[in-house]
Amino acid sequence: MISQYQESLLLPARTFQSGPMNTTYEDVLEHIDSGILLFDEEGVLTFVNKQMYGILGLNRHSLLGCTLIHLLSNIQLNRFKKKQVLRGYREMMKKGKPSYEFVDEYGRYWTVSLHCGEEMKGCYLFTFKEISDYKLIEQTAYQNDSLAMLGKLSASIAHEIRNPLTSIRGFIQLLHPHLHQLGKEEYAKIILAEIDRANDIIHEFLTSSKPSVPQVAMIPVSALLKEVVLLTESEALMKGCEINFYPLQEDMIISGDIKQMKQVVLNMIRNAMEAITEKIDDSIGRIELGASREGAEVRIFISDNGKGMDICTLDRLFSPFFTTKENGTGLGLSVSDRIIKNHGGCISVSSRINEGTRFVISLPLIQ
Ligand SMILES: Nc1ncnc2c1ncn2[C@@H]1O[C@H](COP(=O)(O)OP(=O)(O)O)[C@@H](O)[C@H]1O
Ligand SMILES: [Mg+2]
Structure with a gap:
């Protein structure tokens, strides 16, 4: 049986008229x-x-x-x-x-x-x-691609950097008795601790394409920031900037991986120092570091009076491999962002060109 629709398909083609159509x-x-x-x-x-x-x-x-x-x-x-x-x-x-x-x-x-x-x-x-939607898909694909590339690069870079570090570590150990005789044993300890930290950072950076499980511990925010200031003070001095650390009003505890947390704050202070050195005028470089409680969260701030950022830089800040520096890796902030997100927090940033930048890390507090 032929339906009405099928029947209509069998009719001869109609001729369309131009004009009203x-x-x-x-x-x-x-x-x-x-x-x-x-x-x-x-x-x-x-x-x-x-x-x-x-x-x-x-x-x-x-x-x-x-x-x-x-x-x-x-x-x-x-x-x-x-x-x-x-x-x-x-x-x-x-x-x-x-x-x-x-x-x-x-x-x-x-x-x-x-x-x-x-x-x-x-x-x-x-x-x-x-084509905004297509662009978004394109950008996400590009980011995923960069992350995949990061994974591939990591093995070779780790190999290249770890080997000389191992040699340095070995020689420092050999020098240890001599330094002990000179009463400078402390130097060896610091160098060894720093090499170990560098090794850990490389490991963290370069395996960052695979989500790593943080070593969870209680971290007093004040101690964390003090230690970072200690580590960066002399470098800052050499670069002609001062670090103002605002002692915390109360002791706040976060839970997380202390090495990763240090790495994040260090990244940001290094970026701040670099932004100050890249600034054209010769005003004194100032980095401010502190933290305050905001409800159940702590807000750690790192601000600088460096060169600041334009909208394009702000947009791509956390993308892997995005850098505006000749010798930059573009990994610092993308890894920091991931670490903070893994800890249940977030990073926000505000910046003005030629005036400075302020990063705020929000993290949940242990009550
Ligand atoms: N405090 C800052 N002031 C100005 N620009 C910054 C600051 N922090 C980060 N940036 C910008 O973000 C980019 C990415 O930073 P990052 O991921 O740490 O990589 P890198 O430092 O290797 O360039 C930098 O190249 C720089 O342009
Ligand atoms: Mg950096």
Whole structure:
């Protein structure tokens, strides 16, 4: 038995009439989720859909009949958009690129494609499509890729750095009796402890692509910060900066891996020192370190009056391998972020270019 639908499929093809049907095509174009601009062969805008005048922030009547020059002299079109239109014109019309990507003033990503030539009978068709979601997927894929690369690199770097450290450790042990005779035994102890710490840090850094289980212990925040200050004070002095440690009002205890915690604060102080050295003016470098209780959390702050960061740097700060330094690894903050997240906390940052940066680490307190 043939159903009514199947029967309709057997009917001869209908011939479509031009004319009234065009309105339907315009309706489709009007409601499509891309912005459309159609210029005729003389460069006059003959069609613009709803999405498009939304993107430009203008009404249809002020657009139809315009040329590009008219559009650029429209006082209702803001400066940012004018710049984008000009840039798009340069890329596509002058350089002949078939598509162009840009970020609008709200941080959304767009791609513009151009169709022209014979198939368009001399007209120029521009389609605008938002691609923020694709960009996000692309960035996540890039980050995952970097993390995978981090895993691969780790084995070779660990091998390269650990070997000389082992030799240094061996020779220091050999020197130990001589240093003892000189009454400088303390030096050997410090060097050995620092080498062990360096080894641990390398291990942590380079196995950071695999989530490691922290060695949990009770950590008094005050002791943690004091120790970090002790470790960095002389380096800071050499770099011409002072570290102001604000003694804590009360003793607060967090639970976690002390080596990892030290590593995080050390990373941040090192970054602060580097930001100070990179600053152009020669004002005194100042790093401030302290902590306070905020409900059931402790907020550890590390602020500096270094070179600060622009929005682009702030956006990518925690991505593995992101660095603005010639000899940077770009691993410090990505590893720190992971460590703090593993401890149930978070890192926030605020910064102003040429003024300084403030990092705040929030961690749950043991009551
Ligand atoms: N205190 C700071 N002031 C200015 N920029 C900073 C600061 N801390 C981090 N940054 C920026 O973040 C980037 C990434 O830091 P990080 O992950 O520690 O890697 P690295 O120090 O190897 O570059 C740095 O290259 C720098 O541009
Ligand atoms: Mg760093």
